[in-house]
Amino acid sequence: MNEHDTLGDRLAQQGISRRAFLKFCAALATMMALPPGAAQAFAETLAKAKRPSVIWLSFQECTGCTESLTRSHTPTLENLIFDMISLDYHHTLQAASGFGAEKSREDAMKEFYGKYLLLVDGSIPLKDDGIYSTIAGRTNLDLLQKAAKGAAAIIAVGSCASFGGLPNAKPNPTGAVAVSDIIKDKPIINISGCPPIPAVITGVLAHYLTFCELPALDELGRPTAFYGETIHDRCYRRPFYEQGKFAKTFDDEGARNGWCLFELGCKGPTTHNACATTKWNGGTSFPIESGHGCLGCSEPHFWDAGSFYTPLSAPSASVSTVAIGAAAAGAAAAVAISALDRAKKRRAQQGHEKLTVKDL
Amino acid sequence: MNLQNIPIKIEDVEQYSIGNLRALLSEIAAHLERLARDGNIASIDLNSLPFAPGEYEQLRLLLGQGEATAHIEALGPSDITETRYPGVWWVTHYNVEGDIIADSIEITTIPEILSSQPEDIRMGLELIKEQLNDEVMP
Numbered sequence: 001m002n003e004h005d006t007l008g009d010r011l012a013q014q015g016i017s018r019r020a021f022l023k024f025c026a027a028l029a030t031m032m033a034l035p036p037g038a039a040q041a042f043a044e045t046l047a048k049a050k051r052p053s054v055i056w057l058s059f060q061e062c063t064g065c066t067e068s069l070t071r072s073h074t075p076t077l078e079n080l081i082f083d084m085i086s087l088d089y090h091h092t093l094q095a096a097s098g099f100g101a102e103k104s105r106e107d108a109m110k111e112f113y114g115k116y117l118l119l120v121d122g123s124i125p126l127k128d129d130g131i132y133s134t135i136a137g138r139t140n141l142d143l144l145q146k147a148a149k150g151a152a153a154i155i156a157v158g159s160c161a162s163f164g165g166l167p168n169a170k171p172n173p174t175g176a177v178a179v180s181d182i183i184k185d186k187p188i189i190n191i192s193g194c195p196p197i198p199a200v201i202t203g204v205l206a207h208y209l210t211f212c213e214l215p216a217l218d219e220l221g222r223p224t225a226f227y228g229e230t231i232h233d234r235c236y237r238r239p240f241y242e243q244g245k246f247a248k249t250f251d252d253e254g255a256r257n258g259w260c261l262f263e264l265g266c267k268g269p270t271t272h273n274a275c276a277t278t279k280w281n282g283g284t285s286f287p288i289e290s291g292h293g294c295l296g297c298s299e300p301h302f303w304d305a306g307s308f309y310t311p312l313s314a315p316s317a318s319v320s321t322v323a324i325g326a327a328a329a330g331a332a333a334a335v336a337i338s339a340l341d342r343a344k345k346r347r348a349q350q351g352h353e354k355l356t357v358k359d360l
Numbered sequence: 361m362n363l364q365n366i367p368i369k370i371e372d373v374e375q376y377s378i379g380n381l382r383a384l385l386s387e388i389a390a391h392l393e394r395l396a397r398d399g400n401i402a403s404i405d406l407n408s409l410p411f412a413p414g415e416y417e418q419l420r421l422l423l424g425q426g427e428a429t430a431h432i433e434a435l436g437p438s439d440i441t442e443t444r445y446p447g448v449w450w451v452t453h454y455n456v457e458g459d460i461i462a463d464s465i466e467i468t469t470i471p472e473i474l475s476s477q478p479e480d481i482r483m484g485l486e487l488i489k490e491q492l493n494d495e496v497m498p
Binding site for chain 2: 016036238289
């Protein structure tokens, strides 16, 4: 990789017009919830950005996160890999293998010490000195600690790298933990989800390139542009929740009418992610639109939170009067109930009491 | 039995409206008022709105088609259409695979993407000069 290459240079070399790039930036700006009209300024800055070296380490994982990224439609993987970053190591995608592959990682780590981005998917097993997952005879723990030393920042891709994920599920036989449980002295950004939305991975990279810093993060280290609101807050079925209209089974009248899936175990109210608006499969739909509740896959310990089909717990204090009022009074009251919901959700998570229709 | 005989009931798209359309149209009207008064441009990102199934299609019907349409081929197609309300444009960008990558309503006299970009103009100028210097040029 030529460190002095800018993205603009690369695009010009490939005969990609500025208009085409502007269009690409319009897509990125949209995705990152930047103010309307930001695409022009975004394009100017991004064109001058240097392509960072990226090292991607895959640990205790199912490759679902890489699968998700390679199906990213905004931008295409070709754009991402060849134009925005210099992907110097990714053992699933690279052509090199064996010693050659390991050497390319070592070389990049030396040449771009202190500057490269480290992307990690998968959790890291700690039990029995980490022997449950090794690459080329080295434990994941050792690989992560060495690679983290020279990294400018670490991006934990997926719920396993972010929070421990399925390998961490009880009884956690390998002692699996998240990246942030091991590395304490580097900025870490968590892109949770099982898998995460591909556009979020590329959006975070674009943000880093444009602004040379990590985006604003929530208390769990996730970018607020994508994880700032709950699935429930942005769900198109939300009005049915406010009206107290719920599907009771997957094939009743309520389900056919597209009513709220809360009573069928939807975890939308406590799950922060962008599925409801960014959607999946090229913007086709998201689980709730397909008639199934949210599993909460971008939240810590969703794997040990009980049945996917048990309704969320909630406090016993009835809010039915407020809910009916909100439905009748319109937008202003809906905002009020939304604020109330947030407080209620917090209490519900602490209280673990079962919610009934009466409470709504 | 052929395809026509399969008893498929196509649901009325209006059935699912949850009130997004009225809110959206009010927002467009407010922006259009500012455009008419002060020349302020605005843009509404459709991807970030929680549309109920069918509402997107209803919005298309509601805004309709105006006098101007344009098509761009740059890293995939883009469709730019002025709606039946002058100053309100529907801009949809696709990637080369045909997936929508950005979809917005722009309230402006002309969407920025249609303007020639300064970098492209400079590149074009160089090409024209090269052409003029070419000896086989008639």
